[in-house]
Amino acid sequence: MTEVSLGYVPLTDAAPLIIAKELGFAQKEGISLILTRETNWSAIRDKLSVGLIQGAHLLCPMAIAMRLGLGPIPRSIIAPIVLNLNGNTFVTSLDVARRLDEAGIGFNQPKPLGRWVIQQGKSQAFRVGVPYPISMHATILRYWIRSLGVDPKAVLDLRVLPPSLMREGLEAREIDAFMVGAPFGSEAAESADAVVAMTSSAIWAAAPEKVLAIDEEWADANPGTGDALVRAIYNAGLWAGRNENHSVLAEILARPEYLGVGASHIEQMLSGHLTLDPKGSIASVPDAIRFGGSNVSFPWQSQALWIATQEAENWGISLGTAKAAATETFRPDIFRRAMSETDAPLPNASQKVEGALGRKTTVPANREMSLGPDYFFDALVFDPALAE
Amino acid sequence: MHIVVVDPDRERAFQIVDGLSVDSSLRVTVLGDIDGIARKLTSLDPDVILIDLADPKRDHFEQTLNAVGATDRPVAMFVDKSDIGMTKAAIEAGVSAYVVDGLKKERVLPIIEMAVARFREFDRIKKERDAANEALAERKVVDRAKGILMKAKGLSEEEAYSLLRKTAMDQGRKIGEVSEGIVTAAGLLS
Numbered sequence: 001m002t003e004v005s006l007g008y009v010p011l012t013d014a015a016p017l018i019i020a021k022e023l024g025f026a027q028k029e030g031i032s033l034i035l036t037r038e039t040n041w042s043a044i045r046d047k048l049s050v051g052l053i054q055g056a057h058l059l060c061p062m063a064i065a066m067r068l069g070l071g072p073i074p075r076s077i078i079a080p081i082v083l084n085l086n087g088n089t090f091v092t093s094l095d096v097a098r099r100l101d102e103a104g105i106g107f108n109q110p111k112p113l114g115r116w117v118i119q120q121g122k123s124q125a126f127r128v129g130v131p132y133p134i135s136m137h138a139t140i141l142r143y144w145i146r147s148l149g150v151d152p153k154a155v156l157d158l159r160v161l162p163p164s165l166m167r168e169g170l171e172a173r174e175i176d177a178f179m180v181g182a183p184f185g186s187e188a189a190e191s192a193d194a195v196v197a198m199t200s201s202a203i204w205a206a207a208p209e210k211v212l213a214i215d216e217e218w219a220d221a222n223p224g225t226g227d228a229l230v231r232a233i234y235n236a237g238l239w240a241g242r243n244e245n246h247s248v249l250a251e252i253l254a255r256p257e258y259l260g261v262g263a264s265h266i267e268q269m270l271s272g273h274l275t276l277d278p279k280g281s282i283a284s285v286p287d288a289i290r291f292g293g294s295n296v297s298f299p300w301q302s303q304a305l306w307i308a309t310q311e312a313e314n315w316g317i318s319l320g321t322a323k324a325a326a327t328e329t330f331r332p333d334i335f336r337r338a339m340s341e342t343d344a345p346l347p348n349a350s351q352k353v354e355g356a357l358g359r360k361t362t363v364p365a366n367r368e369m370s371l372g373p374d375y376f377f378d379a380l381v382f383d384p385a386l387a388e
Numbered sequence: 389m390h391i392v393v394v395d396p397d398r399e400r401a402f403q404i405v406d407g408l409s410v411d412s413s414l415r416v417t418v419l420g421d422i423d424g425i426a427r428k429l430t431s432l433d434p435d436v437i438l439i440d441l442a443d444p445k446r447d448h449f450e451q452t453l454n455a456v457g458a459t460d461r462p463v464a465m466f467v468d469k470s471d472i473g474m475t476k477a478a479i480e481a482g483v484s485a486y487v488v489d490g491l492k493k494e495r496v497l498p499i500i501e502m503a504v505a506r507f508r509e510f511d512r513i514k515k516e517r518d519a520a521n522e523a524l525a526e527r528k529v530v531d532r533a534k535g536i537l538m539k540a541k542g543l544s545e546e547e548a549y550s551l552l553r554k555t556a557m558d559q560g561r562k563i564g565e566v567s568e569g570i571v572t573a574a575g576l577l578s
Binding site: 047160164 | 442443444450454472475476484
């Protein structure tokens with residue numbers, strides 16, 4: 001058994017790490033997983049930076065940003081596997097919800113909701129809580145507003161708050177809304193003082209959310225262990241993606257040593273049946289959060305390039321530098337190497353056009369493989385070859 | 389030099405203050421919470437900020453620091469980016485230190501070293517205390533289980549204890565676990 005230490009933040013999408021340990025997928029690959037629960041993303045970043053942990057459950061854009069040296073201690077991190085797609089929800093205060101209701105804006109209507117937010121933000125910046133400044137939460141929010149023709153800086157004020165304190169922030173009127181990872185969206189909606197207005201999947205139907213981040217230096221020195229780790233996480237993600245496993249998955253994640261929240265909150269997002277408000281309105285969003293095999297976890301370089309294209313200016317670096325870091329971080333070559341002897345489908349390409357699939361579609365691969373839907377709310381088609 | 393210690397744990401904060409008070413050229417301020425630090429930052433004008441690595445509000449705190457943004461605010465974390473050993477020791481001990489960029493290394497290093505030592509010491513004492521509390525709780529439950537066995541089976545204290553110990557050994561469990569089972573069962577049956 002080789003010991004590997006991984007950090008995680010207690011969120012539903014840490015599932016592949018937790019399941020790899022709990023259900024023996026890691027052990028089967030000869031790995032003894034040591035999971036350390038962290039209370040903030042900075043702590044994960046710092047521990048990765050000095051090599052105290054070999055890998056972590058990490059926000060996609062953070063992996064790219066670390067390579068770019070945007071944090072206090074630069075460290076080259078790679079992302080050989082994506083943990084999940086989607087999972088975030090946009091939750092508003094009751095006051096905002098009432099005004100949205102008056103304006104006739106219902107659940108998951110990103111265009112009218114975005115225009116409404118812009119209108120509000122023109123007089124006073126609309127304050128949205130996000131868990132970390134460099135996150136898909138922030139990237140997606142900015143993309144949403146920018147796509148509606150407005151500079152997000154002019155109307156949005158993104159405030160960093162830990163997920164567990166977002167609701168307090170609403171109550172204290174420090175923020176008007178927040179974008180938060182599962183299960184905190186469902187938890188908030190059942191708390192009687194918040195309303196789910198939108199899932200992040202309404203903006204981009206197949207947004208990569210968290211990756212397994214691995215220290216590049218360690219991965220280069222231990223390719224065998226790194227590949228075994230990818231396989232363990234892959235198999236755990238495949239297990240977590242099956243509908244019949246969702247109740248057990250929710251029970252395991254709910255334990256006090258992992259997320260320590262009610263299993264029902266976790267299961268809501270997994271099943272796609274979301275409670276939206278204190279009245280108990282329910283909506284069905286099948287792709288609210290997705291785990292799975294290659295259709296979810298293949299680290300498409302085009303996903304990383306989309307993030308780089310969105311964030312280069314905001315991060316204060318040239319697009320070329322951001323794109324180079326993106327393709328050095330997302331590593332389909334390692335995914336392929338690790339999964340080559342298994343029955344995991346491997347696509348022929350490493351980049352794809354993002355946002356082109358309106359529905360589930362078969363793609364060229366060595367085995368049956370389908371992707372999608374992956375559309376953007378504004379019908380953007382992102383071709384990485386043309387990205388400027 | 390002005391050091392700001394942010395720590396909701398009063399006991400640990402005071403230990404750090406104690407450690408810093410050896411150097412009379414240091415001014416130390418303790419804040420119990422990160423809230424409102426943005427407003428206080430200008431008036432506090434700290435050279436070094438020490439904060440628990442695991443504070444849930446640390447991401448929020450970093451955003452606040454970056455937003456203030458002036459060059460004379462502590463933004464660079466840790467003493468020296470080339471000195472990874474010290475940084476690693478600090479992160480391992482659970483201290484995050486924000487230092488004004490350009491501050492002399494020989495001035496800052498002893499402060500960080502002291503904070504690391506105090507964090508470690510605090511952690512050690514806490515672990516010892518937790519272990520002692522656990523041992524005490526176990527002794528209490530074993531005593532109660534002994535009492536239950538003595539009454540139910542008419543055993544002497546010594547016989548009751550040997551029965552507990554034998555059962556624990558046979559089942560490969562801790563004596564405390566076996567005792568807990570007896571106490572729980574007795575509670576249900578009474």
